[in-house]
Amino acid sequence: MKRNKTRTIVLFLTFSLFFALSSCATEDGDEIDCPTCDNVTQLLVGTKCVPIEEVEECGPDGHSHGTECHCFSDQEPTEIGGVEYCLQQSCAGENGGDQEEAEDLDQHACEHLGDDPEQVQAVSTFADFSNAHVDLETLAEIDLPENSQGFVHFPGKETGEVLVFVDTADAIDTFLDADENELSAHSHGSNTDCPDEFPEVWHVEIVNDSGSVQPQIIRFKENEAEHVHVLILESDESEDEGEAH
Secondary structure, three states: OHHHHHHHHHHHHHHHHHHHHHHHHHHHOOOOOOOOOOOOOEEEEOOEEEEHHHOOOOOEOEEEEOOEEEEOOOOOOEEEOOEEEEOOOOOOOOOOOOHHHHOOHHHHHHHHHHOOOEEEEOEOOHHHHHHOEOOOOOOEEEEOOOOOOEEEEEEEOOOEEEEEEEOOOOOEEEEEEOOOOEOOEEEOOOOOOOOOOOOEEEEEEEOOOOOOOEEEEEEEOOOOOOEEEEEEEEEOOOOOOOOOO
């Protein structure tokens, strides 16, 4: 009897210890690999502390918007050593902790149709793209120039894919990086959840391993439309899909 009782106690303690460790890993899993950077000599970029001299101005969570520093997380730029930076707040999403990626992006895009659109004036020359900014997760109404191609830019945070929802089919010509290299992009037809409002959806592949946000440029066709509504969403899903569009 004593032997059986001892075995029961050992099994109970082993199970309890395993449960406790599992709970800790689940609750704190997103933060385990996230270091604490001093924000003086180094900044958090992704999941690492990077020497500050290797981080571009307005990075890593923003970029230069014309002559201003534009942050992507509703924060004001932080000045360090006479240079403005947009500080990354955490490693959330870097270690698989972002569960929202499973969300139906088509449906999510339709939900933005009730937003008041941000007014953006596209520029007519590629060299001026920094003056026309469209943020992620923001419905934008873009006025296009007459008798000219139009250009706007949006933030490319890291290598991955974005979906560009457009309310006017055949208005977009192509997508470019800041060096005017063409990005891999193709249209997959309409948003299946609200096809009348978003008759065209583009999959655009961003290549950015710099550790700082890099501008990505949309080039609109000449005289295809006076204005368009655009919504840009990040996606981690690969294109094996046949599922999406």
